[in-house]
Amino acid sequence: MKILQATEELITNQEVLDWSLNYIENSKEHKFPNNLKQLTVPLTKYLQETPAGTQSYSSLHSLFAQLEKFQLTVGELQMIANQRPNSILQLMCILFDCERRFTEEEMAGILQIIDTTLEPSPIKGEMDMQSTPSSL
Amino acid sequence: MFKLAILEDTLRISPERFSLPKFDALSYTVHKKYSNRVLPGVGLCIGLWDWLKSEEDYLQPGDGGSWTKVTFRLLVFEPQVGEIIIGRVEHSFSEGLYVSLDFFNNIFIDRLALQEPSIFDEEEQVWIWKYQGHDLHIDVGEDIRFRVVKVAYDNFGKSNVSTGAMIVNGSIAGDGLGLVSWWPN
Numbered sequence: 001m002k003i004l005q006a007t008e009e010l011i012t013n014q015e016v017l018d019w020s021l022n023y024i025e026n027s028k029e030h031k032f033p034n035n036l037k038q039l040t041v042p043l044t045k046y047l048q049e050t051p052a053g054t055q056s057y058s059s060l061h062s063l064f065a066q067l068e069k070f071q072l073t074v075g076e077l078q079m080i081a082n083q084r085p086n087s088i089l090q091l092m093c094i095l096f097d098c099e100r101r102f103t104e105e106e107m108a109g110i111l112q113i114i115d116t117t118l119e120p121s122p123i124k125g126e127m128d129m130q131s132t133p134s135s136l
Numbered sequence: 137m138f139k140l141a142i143l144e145d146t147l148r149i150s151p152e153r154f155s156l157p158k159f160d161a162l163s164y165t166v167h168k169k170y171s172n173r174v175l176p177g178v179g180l181c182i183g184l185w186d187w188l189k190s191e192e193d194y195l196q197p198g199d200g201g202s203w204t205k206v207t208f209r210l211l212v213f214e215p216q217v218g219e220i221i222i223g224r225v226e227h228s229f230s231e232g233l234y235v236s237l238d239f240f241n242n243i244f245i246d247r248l249a250l251q252e253p254s255i256f257d258e259e260e261q262v263w264i265w266k267y268q269g270h271d272l273h274i275d276v277g278e279d280i281r282f283r284v285v286k287v288a289y290d291n292f293g294k295s296n297v298s299t300g301a302m303i304v305n306g307s308i309a310g311d312g313l314g315l316v317s318w319w320p321n
Contacts, residue, residue, distance in 0.1 A: 004207065005142040006178045011211065016138045016182070019211060023183065033164060036171040036183055039239055043182065046238035050222065079220055082137065087321045093220050093283070093312040 010074055013052035013082045014060055020044045051084035054119040063117040070102070070110060084114060084121045137221065140185055140209045141178050145169075148201045149193075159187065162204060170210060174302045176289035179214025180240060213240060215284040215304050222281050222316060225274055228263050230256050235280055235306065242303050245282060249307035250274075251314055265314065272318060279316040282306035 020040045027037065047053060060081055067077065072095070079094045088107055092098045098107070147169075153161040163184050170181040189207040196203060215221060223235035223243060232250075235243040247256070251265045254274075265272040274280070286305040308314040 001143065001145040003141065003175070003178060004144055007139050007214075008142050008209065009140045011138040011140060013137065016211065019183075019185075030160065031164070033168040033171065035173070036167040039172040039182060042238035075216060075219070078137075083220055083222070087319075089312045089319060093281075093310070096218070 010078050012060060012078055013047050013050055014055040014057070017044065017047040017052050018057070020047065049122060050082065051118065051121040052082060053122045055081070056119070059118050063114065066113045066117060067110065070106065080110075080114060081118075084118055086111065086115065086121075137213060137215055137219065138182070139179070139212055139214060141175075141181075141212050142188065142207065142209055144205070144207045146203055146205045148199075148203050151200045154202070158193075158204075159190075162187075162190075162206060166208065166210070174289065175212070176302075178210075179212040179287075180302055182211040182213055185209040185211045214302070215287055217284050217286065219284045220281060220313075221284065221306070222279055225276050225278050225280050225315075228256075228261055228274065228276065230258070233263060233274060235282060240304075242301055243282075243306055244303065245306045245308060249285065249305075249309050251309055265318075272315070274315060280308065281313055281316055281319075282308050283310065283313060 020043050023032070023036070023040050024044065026032075027040075063081060064077055067080070072080070076095055083090065083094060085091045085094055088104075088111070091107055091111060095101065102110070145166075147162055147165045149158070149161040149165060153164065156164075166184045171183050172181070174180050185208070187206065187208050191205040193202045193204045195201075221237070223237045225233060226236040226241060227234040230247070232244055232246045234241065235245060237243070247254070247263075250263060251267070254263050254265045256263055262276075263274040265274070283306060284304060285307045288303045288305075290301045290303055312319055
């Protein structure tokens with residue numbers, strides 16, 4: 001066995017969830033070994049409770065297209081898709097050297113794009129900007 | 137968190153699977169060999185993503201199975217250093233705490249990588265962040281946001297795909313990190 005490339009491409013949680021659900025669907029017709037079955041069940045459960053649980057391929061495509069002008073790294077784009085940050089604080093955790101690279105307006109711009117392109121997150125304990133009362 | 141790795145391997149199709157379409161049988165072999173196992177330097181293998189190349193099948197003397205050399209992409213879980221991940225607090229003890237991601241549990245946050253100052257309550261077996269006069273408990277079962285600090289591979293025997301461990305070290309020392317409930321918007 002040879003490892004030709006340990007890291008060829010990064011894959012978002014949404015794509016993995018899609019893949020995992022596909023396997024569970026196919027396992028009704030085809031036989032799969034136990035080690036795969038044992039993995040896809042908790043993997044699906046975990047991913048469904050992250051923002052990926054409500055995302056689609058088209059919303060991610062839209063997100064990445066609109067974020068292009070900010071020149072974020074592949075890793076940062078992945079984290080934005082996977083974590084769906086909805087505050088400046090969360091954005092600062094994800095973006096390297098955030099305060100030096102972006103002004104407050106630009107950070108607000110990034111959050112706005114995230115909020116308009118991605119579906120609301122299923123994470124409990126977090127409030128989306130969309131659910132903020134309109135009186136505020 | 138997830139990535140694709142390109143592997144080349146010679147896979148065996150056992151005789152009882154000869155009636156299946158060739159690539160279904162080869163998929164079964166890939167999953168049997170790699171799924172839910174750690175490949176050192178690569179990560180926790182999830183499953184087959186796609187095929188890139190395959191060569192001719194051949195038989196070996198004394199073996200009823202058929203062998204094929206293939207190149208394929210494997211879906212792998214390997215946290216990247218610096219990445220932010222949300223997991224669930226699984227277990228606390230005096231040296232730190234363990235975090236679980238349902239499908240992967242080997243994530244350790246050292247006591248020195250907690251918010252400062254944090255103390256361990258021996259009686260309740262819980263870590264507490266003493267923040268501005270408040271006692272913020274890190275209870276088991278709570279969602280916790282951490283940063284990946286290190287990924288290491290350990291405990292491998294002679295075979296290079298085995299049940300050896302991938303150990304992830306995380307940190308919650310920083311703004312926005314720790315229990316998700318600590319940082320409402």
